[in-house]
Amino acid sequence: MQGVYCTQCGKPYPASGTPFQCTCGGIFDFREFPRYSVQDVHKNAPGLWRYFNLLGLQEPVNPVSLGEGNTALVPISESAEDVFVKLEYQNPTGSYKDRGTAVLMTFLKSRNVDYAVEDSSGNAGASFAAYAARAGVMARVYVPESASGPKRSQIEAYGAELVAVPGPRSNAAKAVLEEASRGTAYASHAFMPMGLTGIATIAYEIVEQLGKIPGTIISPVGHGGLLYGIMRGFEAVVKSGFAQQEPFYLGVQSKACNPVARAFVTRERIVELPSGETIAEGVKVSNPVRGDAILSHIRRTQGKMSVIDEDQLLCAYHELADLGFFAEPTSALAYAALQQEINILPKPVVLILTGAGAKTRIS
Numbered sequence: 335m336q337g338v339y340c341t342q343c344g345k346p347y348p349a350s351g352t353p354f355q356c357t358c359g360g361i362f363d364f365r366e367f368p369r370y371s372v373q374d375v376h377k378n379a380p381g382l383w384r385y386f387n388l389l390g391l392q393e394p395v396n397p398v399s400l401g402e403g404n405t406a407l408v409p410i411s412e413s414a415e416d417v418f419v420k421l422e423y424q425n426p427t428g429s430y431k432d433r434g435t436a437v438l439m440t441f442l443k444s445r446n447v448d449y450a451v452e453d454s455s456g457n458a459g460a461s462f463a464a465y466a467a468r469a470g471v472m473a474r475v476y477v478p479e480s481a482s483g484p485k486r487s488q489i490e491a492y493g494a495e496l497v498a499v500p501g502p503r504s505n506a507a508k509a510v511l512e513e514a515s516r517g518t519a520y521a522s523h524a525f526m527p528m529g530l531t532g533i534a535t536i537a538y539e540i541v542e543q544l545g546k547i548p549g550t551i552i553s554p555v556g557h558g559g560l561l562y563g564i565m566r567g568f569e570a571v572v573k574s575g576f577a578q579q580e581p582f583y584l585g586v587q588s589k590a591c592n593p594v595a596r597a598f599v600t601r602e603r604i605v606e607l608p609s610g611e612t613i614a615e616g617v618k619v620s621n622p623v624r625g626d627a628i629l630s631h632i633r634r635t636q637g638k639m640s641v642i643d644e645d646q647l648l649c650a651y652h653e654l655a656d657l658g659f660f661a662e663p664t665s666a667l668a669y670a671a672l673q674q675e676i677n678i679l680p681k682p683v684v685l686i687l688t689g690a691g692a693k694t695r696i697s
């Protein structure tokens with residue numbers, strides 16, 4: 335991968351193998367994103383492969399693709415001209431994760447991986463299983479026993495081996511780390527930075543769809559890869575000279591699990607917080623991998639973190655469906671935050687609807 339370094343010791347990502355973290359224990363990230371240029375967009379390529387030159391992949395590669403990207407950006411209602419939703423649930427497995435997985439799986443194939451593991455409460459696991467099937471890579475997915483039924487069946491439908499780990503999500507993470515320590519490729523959507531350039535294509539698409547940089551981006555924050563990838567995308571667009579400044583970023587967490595939002599308020603470092611119960615499964619992450627990166631970017635661009643409680647969330651979930659958008663509860667965090675912060679948000683506002691409603695059962 336071009337431009338990937340350890341954030342702790344500065345060592346470049348090795349030219350062979352697929353380590354998910356540096357030998358020093360640090361995490362890898364892009365120091366510089368590939369340079370954004372409108373001329374480099376492959377107008378006739380499908381979906382996110384329009385932005386091939388911005389993905390950081392080195393030729394020759396054979397893209398692993400299921401038709402990801404190029405999702406719709408539509409006004410949230412007929413009367414609202416300055417609030418849009420980006421329908422990331424239109425991706426092949428029903429969530430934005432496919433953008434990152436397509437790039438990550440393409441990278442893993444280029445390094446001759448034929449067996450890989452992942453841990454996920456759902457969306458990332460399903461996405462990984464689908465792209466592994468497409469790539470002919472054997473897949474094992476560790477999930478918490480509590481992960482919702484539809485997501486688990488989706489993972490199994492793609493032919494991945496599903497290992498249900500009792501206890502909190504962190505137990506599934508421990509189980510996968512143990513296997514990774516024995517040399518298995520860990521296709522972690524949280525640790526592996528390769529997917530970030532895929533996520534950044536959300537920003538590039540929004541710029542093309544609006545014809546400009548939006549005023550505000552509202553996105554849920556779990557591990558932080560979604561909002562961070564989008565931020566890096568807009569940062570690349572601004573660096574290219576296309577626009578003067580990045581959008582106002584509004585990151586949203588659940589009151590049940592809000593380590594990044596809490597650190598934003600206290601102005602201290604992120605500390606691991608135990609997670610309470612929330613229907614927003616996607617943000618139940620007590621030790622977010624991209625948390626520090628998000629915080630520093632939000633502070634630098636004068637954005638904000640918001641917290642939503644369960645009553646607000648359930649309300650927002652139903653109201654979104656009333657508007658015709660059946661999104662997973664995690665996505666409804668963005669809608670609840672829109673209502674909570676509407677008076678301070680520069681227009682136009684774009685909400686990221688992360689995943690499909692049918693993936694979660696709400697009683």
Ligand SMILES: [Zn+2]
Nearest residue numbers: 340343356358
């Ligand atoms: Zn290092």
